[in-house]
Amino acid sequence: MKRIYLDYSATTPIDRDVAEAMKPYMTDVFGNADSVHFYGRAAAAAVDEARRTIADAINASHTEIYFTSGGTEANNWAIKGVAFESLQKNIKKRIITSAIEHPSLLESVEFTEKLGFENVILPVNRDGIVEPEILENALKSGAALVSVMTANNEIGTVQDIKRLAGIAHSYGALFHTDAVQAVCSENIDVKDTAVDMMSMSAHKIYGPKGIGALYVKKGIKTERLICGGHQERSMRGGTTNVSGAVGFAAAIKKAALERDENNRRIRHLRDAFIKKIITEIPDISINGDMTARVPQNINITVGGLGDDALLHLLDRRGVACSSGSACSSGSLDPSHVLLALGLGRRQAKASLRISLGKYTTSEELDEAASIIKDCVADLRNLQKK
Numbered sequence: 309m310k311r312i313y314l315d316y317s318a319t320t321p322i323d324r325d326v327a328e329a330m331k332p333y334m335t336d337v338f339g340n341a342d343s344v345h346f347y348g349r350a351a352a353a354a355v356d357e358a359r360r361t362i363a364d365a366i367n368a369s370h371t372e373i374y375f376t377s378g379g380t381e382a383n384n385w386a387i388k389g390v391a392f393e394s395l396q397k398n399i400k401k402r403i404i405t406s407a408i409e410h411p412s413l414l415e416s417v418e419f420t421e422k423l424g425f426e427n428v429i430l431p432v433n434r435d436g437i438v439e440p441e442i443l444e445n446a447l448k449s450g451a452a453l454v455s456v457m458t459a460n461n462e463i464g465t466v467q468d469i470k471r472l473a474g475i476a477h478s479y480g481a482l483f484h485t486d487a488v489q490a491v492c493s494e495n496i497d498v499k500d501t502a503v504d505m506m507s508m509s510a511h512k513i514y515g516p517k518g519i520g521a522l523y524v525k526k527g528i529k530t531e532r533l534i535c536g537g538h539q540e541r542s543m544r545g546g547t548t549n550v551s552g553a554v555g556f557a558a559a560i561k562k563a564a565l566e567r568d569e570n571n572r573r574i575r576h577l578r579d580a581f582i583k584k585i586i587t588e589i590p591d592i593s594i595n596g597d598m599t600a601r602v603p604q605n606i607n608i609t610v611g612g613l614g615d616d617a618l619l620h621l622l623d624r625r626g627v628a629c630s631s632g633s634a635c636s637s638g639s640l641d642p643s644h645v646l647l648a649l650g651l652g653r654r655q656a657k658a659s660l661r662i663s664l665g666k667y668t669t670s671e672e673l674d675e676a677a678s679i680i681k682d683c684v685a686d687l688r689n690l691q692k693k
């Protein structure tokens with residue numbers, strides 16, 4: 309059976325050029341980047357270059373990039389690091405975030421309640437956008453930190469980070485953003501948006517799994533999360549993932565080079581696909597703002613269905629996509645993101661995330677559309693019986 313991968317927001321394959329760039333650092337250049345000898349120095353030089361490449365890609369300094377094991381760790385660190393730091397000072401024990409954040413962010417914020425934090429979860433509007441006035445209102449009672457994601461992983465909506473960061477700063481709060489889903493398609497400039505911290509991950513941008521980074525603006529004080537050796541300027545212990553760092557750098561560099569062309573092509577494919585399914589399948593609605601949105605994301609609710617049977621039926625027919633997010637697929641809970649948009653529990657469960665990537669073709673999408681059409685018709689017929 310031919311298989312069609314439409315789950316690029318869950319993870320991407322490693323670009324072949326990226327895999328080639330990584331290879332020498334798994335075999336020949338295998339040293340521990342902290343060793344003083346020749347092997348260690350060779351590894352350290354590669355990590356240093358990777359750090360500079362990643363910094364350049366977001367207009368940061370290499371001293372502001374801290375490697376982590378991925379986006380999850382970067383989010384945990386951003387939130388808990390500021391929380392631990394705040395405990396040592398007389399800073400308001402309050403974090404403000406949005407209702408549509410990734411679980412790694414939301415659960416980290418929830419964790420800080422054990423440290424005495426009283427947090428605020430901001431609602432989003434029907435289109436999945438955090439309204440600046442609502443943030444401003446919440447900030448009137450003070451906060452140590454505001455964290456709002458750049459692009460959402462389930463509905464693809466992109467927030468006005470520069471504006472939100474500006475509001476946070478005007479109330480003396482730090483600002484963090486989870487940019488994991490945005491790094492590929494958006495041209496991110498941390499000097500322009502003026503964020504204090506930003507999370508990234510390589511495996512969402514055609515790089516390897518198990519590596520990411522937290523950008524921490526110079527002068528921002530935060531506690532470390534992982535204690536150990538003096539790696540990452542004593543801010544994150546653990547032997548450096550050298551091939552991962554090299555792969556992450558190769559991936560972010562290539563993403564920038566290909567960005568405009570990939571975005572144009574993917575947006576075109578997406579719009580044609582949406583048009584097709586909306587005209588051919590009755591009662592389909594799109595979730596999330598269609599303008600402030602990363603090009604690769606499609607999120608639909610299929611009217612009349614009330615569970616995730618469609619997802620499993622599609623898998624049997626070779627189409628791989630996702631219900632809500634990978635983390636919530638397989639569990640019976642409806643997506644917290646779709647509920648935040650105001651969808652009912654049944655509607656949220658009958659929703660599908662179809663995420664495109666640079667290897668997606670129009671033939672694949674035509675085939676996927678007709679398979680989705682068949683499966684929806686079958687399920688609706690079954691429900692009538």
Ligand SMILES: *Cc1c(COP(=O)(O)O)cnc(C)c1O
Binds near residue numbers: 378383461519
């Ligand atoms: C995938 C993802 C993460 C987690 O990143 P990992 O590297 O898989 O730990 C965090 N936030 C968002 C928005 C994501 O899409």
